[in-house]
Amino acid sequence: MNALAATSRNFRKAGRILGLDSKLEKSLLIPFREIKVECTIPKDDGSLVSYVGFRVQHDNARGPMKGGIRYHPEVDPDEVNALAQLMTWKTAVADIPYGGAKGGIGCNPKELSNSELERLTRVFTQKIHDLIGIHTDIPAPDMGTNAQTMAWILDEYSKFHGHSPAVVTGKPIDLGGSLGREAATGRGVVFATEALLAESGKSIRDMTFVIQGFGNVGSWAARLIHERGGKVIAVSDITGAVKNANGIDIPELLKHKESTGNLINFNGGDSMDANEILVHECDVLIPCALGGVLNRENAADVKAKFIIEAANHPTDPEADEILSKRGVIILPDIYANAGGVTVSYFEWVQNIQGFMWDEDKVNNELRRYMIRAFHNIKDMCQSHSCDLRMGAFTLGVNRVARATLLRGWEA
Ligand code: NAD
Numbered sequence: 001m002n003a004l005a006a007t008s009r010n011f012r013k014a015g016r017i018l019g020l021d022s023k024l025e026k027s028l029l030i031p032f033r034e035i036k037v038e039c040t041i042p043k044d045d046g047s048l049v050s051y052v053g054f055r056v057q058h059d060n061a062r063g064p065m066k067g068g069i070r071y072h073p074e075v076d077p078d079e080v081n082a083l084a085q086l087m088t089w090k091t092a093v094a095d096i097p098y099g100g101a102k103g104g105i106g107c108n109p110k111e112l113s114n115s116e117l118e119r120l121t122r123v124f125t126q127k128i129h130d131l132i133g134i135h136t137d138i139p140a141p142d143m144g145t146n147a148q149t150m151a152w153i154l155d156e157y158s159k160f161h162g163h164s165p166a167v168v169t170g171k172p173i174d175l176g177g178s179l180g181r182e183a184a185t186g187r188g189v190v191f192a193t194e195a196l197l198a199e200s201g202k203s204i205r206d207m208t209f210v211i212q213g214f215g216n217v218g219s220w221a222a223r224l225i226h227e228r229g230g231k232v233i234a235v236s237d238i239t240g241a242v243k244n245a246n247g248i249d250i251p252e253l254l255k256h257k258e259s260t261g262n263l264i265n266f267n268g269g270d271s272m273d274a275n276e277i278l279v280h281e282c283d284v285l286i287p288c289a290l291g292g293v294l295n296r297e298n299a300a301d302v303k304a305k306f307i308i309e310a311a312n313h314p315t316d317p318e319a320d321e322i323l324s325k326r327g328v329i330i331l332p333d334i335y336a337n338a339g340g341v342t343v344s345y346f347e348w349v350q351n352i353q354g355f356m357w358d359e360d361k362v363n364n365e366l367r368r369y370m371i372r373a374f375h376n377i378k379d380m381c382q383s384h385s386c387d388l389r390m391g392a393f394t395l396g397v398n399r400v401a402r403a404t405l406l407r408g409w410e411a
Contacts, residue, residue: 003291003313004082011085014393017384024401031084032065032099033057034077037127039105041119053124055103057137058084061403064135065101066091066169066341068142069149071117075104086312086334087341089396094338094373096345099400101137103128109144118152125156132157134166134352140344141170151175166351169344178347180362181340186220186288188339189310190228191367193284195374196306196331205229208247210282210304212236213289214263217310217337219254221286226250236277237263237289243280244269279303287314294319302328309333324387332389334396335373342369 008029015025035055043049054077057065067087080102087100105124109117132139141150150168154175157167165176173179180187190204197203209225211218214237222232231247239262242248249268256266264271278285278298285304287293291313294302299319307323307330309315315323315330323330343366350356357365373395380398381391 002078002082004078004085006313006317007082007085009317010389010393011089011397014390014397017386017390017394018398018401020397020401024404028059028397028400028404029085031056031058031081032060033131034081035103035128035131036077037124039120039123039127041116041123043116044113051105051107051120053103053105053127054080055128055131055137055139056080056084056101057131058100058102059088059400060099060136061400061407062092062099063097064099064133065137066098066344067101067103067140069102069139069145069153070104070142071107071109071144071149072104073106073108075106080104083312088400089393090334090338091341091345092396092399093335093377093392094342094345094369095376095399096342096369098138098341098345101139102142103139104142117149121149121152122156125153129157129160132167133161134164134348138166138344138348139168140341146170147172147177166348169347171347176347176351178343178350178362179357179359180366181343181347182216183220183224184343184362184366185217185310185337185340186222187224187363188342188366188370189217189221189286189288189308189336190224191339191370192331192336192374193225193286193306193308194228195371196308196329199378203228207231207283208233208281209284209286210234210277210280212277212285212287212293213311214253214257215288217340218286218288219257221288221310222248222250223254233282234272234277234280235263236272236274240264241272241274241277242266242269243272284308287311290314292316294323296322299323300326302326304328307331309336312337320389330388332392335377335388335392338373339366339370342366 040050084102091098150171171177209232234243279301281303284306286308288310294315296318299322377391380395
């Protein structure tokens with residue numbers, strides 16, 4: 001099942017639990033606006049090349065729409081649609097005053113020079129500048145884009161609208177980016193895990209962890225778990241996997257990765273088959289890489305008692321059912337990885353205030369938002385006798401539905 005089908009299925013299930021009116025349900029599912037633009041740029045050799053750019057603005061009942069822009073050869077409009085919808089529920093779960101959006105350009109950023117990427121980003125911004133904005137739609141980095149991409153969007157947008165740092169988040173600190181943004185998703189994952197474990201009187205130091213993916217989210221989650229005394233016993237990335245039953249020294253692994261670019265030949269552990277990582281013995285499994293990695297082929301073999309969905313959509317619906325039947329507790333993506341968009345919101349707030357917060361304030365506020373959302377989800381689970389995924393979906397959908405009804409339907 002693809003991401004759009006799975007998201008829409010979870011939405012419909014939440015709608016049934018909440019008893020949503022069918023007209024409202026349809027209106028919440030259909031995107032507010034879908035934008036498709038042609039972006040033609042001169043390549044460095046003088047030839048012309050065209051790419052297609054998308055922006056799906058899903059819903060703005062609770063505030064400006066918010067979501068990443070990805071550069072990837074297979075940017076698929078259906079997937080962008082699903083991810084835009086997910087952002088609507090995610091921002092509502094985190095209770096930040098935003099709706100959801102997502103966008104992308106169908107290009108391979110690895111095959112473009114820096115100046116070609118800059119030209120492409122500027123042309124894309126020229127085509128959509130009237131449709132994004134501080135109080136309309138606020139892009140952020142995603143796959144294949146980064147703080148530099150946001151700096152170009154900021155600059156191009158500001159040519160039309162005046163200096164506007166709040167039009168994008170995930171910017172370089174020198175242009176109004178927030179302290180703590182880089183670590184925010186991994187840090188949010190750790191706060192979410194602490195909230196979940198506290199329910200059964202446990203803490204991170206009592207647990208063993210396996211982490212798939214050692215990029216931004218996985219490496220920050222690993223570092224913060226290690227700092228709190230948790231044992232990270234296996235880690236994998238695209239280059240391979242390493243295990244150590246006594247706990248991997250994460251700062252040493254980070255140094256090894258920094259100097260060699262991979263996880264193999266690390267002398268603080270044994271290498272293992274990266275395909276085995278998801279079924280490795282542990283208390284807590286944290287997928288931080290790709291979507292759909294937990295599926296009907298491996299769900300029955302997962303040993304973890306808890307799964308924290310740091311990646312987007314790592315568990316397909318069949319695996320979800322198998323794992324739930326087996327009593328595995330899954331903290332869903334629309335909550336577990338909301339730390340990134342929450343600190344993006346703090347960045348936007350700081351830009352609008354014209355006042356920069358120190359990193360402790362950012363981290364303390366992030367903790368407060370993550371813990372509050374966890375308790376809000378648990379309340380929904382109790383009211384509707386449902387699991388954490390449906391607790392999160394009903395929470396998010398209910399907040400958006402309430403805002404939509406309060407704003408009214410009259411044209
Ligand atoms: P990243 O590109 O920094 O890291 C991805 C990691 O996954 C890399 O270590 C890569 O080697 C690894 N990987 C790729 N294919 C793999 C495979 N087959 N097996 C094992 N590892 C593999 O990306 P990121 O920003 O850390 O994002 C990771 C996930 O978290 C994605 O699903 C992303 O959508 C989601 N997410 C990220 C953020 C954020 O703020 N970065 C926010 C919300 C959700």
